[in-house]
Amino acid sequence: MSAPTTTTTELRDDFRPAFHYAAQDTWLNDPNGLIFHDGLYHLYYQNNPLNSVWGNMSWGHATSTDLLNWTEHPVAIRFDEHEDIFSGSIVFDRHNTSGFGTAEQPPLVALYTSAYKLASALHGTQAQSLAYSLDGGYSWRKHAQNPVLTRNTPNFRDPKVFWYQGQNESYWVMVTVEALEYRVLLHKSADLLNWTELSSFGPANATGGIWECPDLFAMPVDGDPENLKWVLTVNLNPGGPNNGSAGQYFVGDFDGTTFVSHSTVTEGMGDGTREHDYQWLDWGRDYYAAVSFSDAPDDRRLMIGWMNNWDYANQIPTAPWRSPMSLARELTLRTVDGQPRLIQQVAFGSGAEPEPVSTFTLPAREIPEGTEVLDGAAGTVQRIEFSLAPDSAGEAGVVVRGNGTEGTRIGIDAQRGMLFVDRRESGATDFHESFASLDVAPLRSLDGSYELVIHVDRCSVEVFAQAGLLTMTQLVFPSAASRELSLFAAGGTATINNLTVTTYA
Incomplete structure (x- = not known):
């Protein structure tokens, strides 16, 4: 395997995950x-x-x-x-x-x-x-x-x-x-x-x-x-x-x-x-x-x-x-x-569901075109569950670990029938030329809607779509200050059928 290279990205321990295993120092x-x-x-x-x-x-x-x-x-x-x-x-x-x-x-x-x-x-x-x-x-x-x-x-x-x-x-x-x-x-x-x-x-x-x-x-x-x-x-x-x-x-x-x-x-x-x-x-x-x-x-x-x-x-x-x-x-x-x-x-063991520090819920409503920060839904370690109907929007979804200038966009490209994870502006990406990416997966709607569960940790997102029929796992390296959760729609409006955010840190 290739040897490590020097980049402008600082090596940091605050990316250490809360719920994913990583070795202590190796x-x-x-x-x-x-x-x-x-x-x-x-x-x-x-x-x-x-x-x-x-x-x-x-x-x-x-x-x-x-x-x-x-x-x-x-x-x-x-x-x-x-x-x-x-x-x-x-x-x-x-x-x-x-x-x-x-x-x-x-x-x-x-x-x-x-x-x-x-x-x-x-x-x-x-x-x-x-x-x-x-x-x-x-x-x-x-x-x-x-x-x-x-x-x-x-x-x-x-x-x-x-x-x-x-x-x-x-x-x-x-x-x-x-x-x-x-x-x-x-x-x-x-x-x-x-x-x-x-x-x-x-x-x-x-x-x-x-x-x-x-x-x-x-x-x-x-x-x-x-x-x-x-x-x-x-x-x-x-x-x-x-x-x-x-x-x-x-x-x-x-x-x-x-x-x-x-x-x-x-x-x-x-x-x-x-x-x-x-x-x-x-x-x-x-x-x-x-x-x-x-x-x-x-x-x-x-x-x-x-x-x-x-x-x-x-x-x-x-x-x-x-x-x-x-x-x-x-x-x-x-x-x-x-x-x-x-x-x-x-999967966790019996009775092992982690203790949350807060829970945020949002009832069904329209997502207007643009990006909207959800007050009270910030965090660095979260489980985000929602159902979304793209309606007239070409794209719609959420931005996790955001701060206004960076964030990971996770959503639906309705015209192409695709789930996507866009980490091109997710935080530190310059440590390797191939890391910044927009990745997609084919995903059909269920009665016009898409159900997503996103597990966010300090250096990763794991997306489970349509009750686990399709998954996407991506590393991300946001700044410690990037904690915002936002909704977005592009090219029209969408509907959020429901949303629950369970925050652990």
Whole structure:
């Protein structure tokens, strides 16, 4: 990855988020090893324990009881002279199939990619390795016979492992990628140590960048446990819908051997002409490497992504830390236009809704052409919920974190049928030439209206549109004094059907 550059933007710690996890004083990227175990959500992640830019890849570690408040722990699995510790996953080996624990004390097993260095006989290759923990995930021992799965190739990585419960046979399944081939590989094992290849999937849909960080899981459609579909997610860099890092998903069937997609677009595949027909996890520039938790309570499918973009990841103006995670999201499958689509909502643990400092509501009324500051609705950390009808306006929406000269515009382009996030005047943008952007996503109205929920934190906005059918995640770096919330309409008038602002800071 590129080295940091000097800009005129001052590095600041007041961008530290209130509700998004960020390391105390180091770099982080991909979430790894997400698991709920012994009453705690464990978030491991790619971490440089020595600096606030990418390098020395290790697994950092944080825990939470509620997905809202996180406690950082010492580095879990550290790089050494032979390998960097790239992305992977953790499973609870409750039946001790690996033999690393006992029946009374089964282990947690981490499966990660060894990125071998010059000091290793395997240098230049990537392979899958194991580490195990007998104390609930706080200390880890590498398996003496690593790696457990290799193809002797340089870009074979990112194992996500789960237990497949078949009608006639049950076993562990590992989902990996050959990143430059745009292929997802499936292997099986009885003991997490010996692996047999099952099948592969891809190339398919977006192939504008390398494939990374896959995931595969079953979900009921419309809440019906008798109608299960499998969802395969795969992240790619670059090649996202707004020229950034991104994640896409496929819905289909998995029989224990082969995943068959029912949502692959064949015409124009990979040439960039059909990106609006692909299914994206997020349409923003700053949601990448998203993977889901193992063993989440009540069989919830919870996912976290890295909230940054490889174009400018090393340069964002935060200190002494760099890069936050997204809020946790709960995923469900809902039938939309006859097809199952992922729905995403912000997820906190039971009873974990943060305590607000104020609430502002606005009844239905017209939004005149221009920009109107809402007195009593200012804040830096907020949840903004509203329904809007564009009426005669060409564009309408809200400006968050504004001060009269800067702000992030979030709204609807009615003529084009688009949601947009405009951060060109959002605050600090000069740290990288590609950061200032106007990003869009196709969005249809519901009976002429658009429902948006916007989660604003000190350096980000996460937009959930039409009850979570579409999301956009963007970093922003406003001045500390930019606290205003405004309504705007351009080219005519619009109607705000309702608006509620919950302010936390």
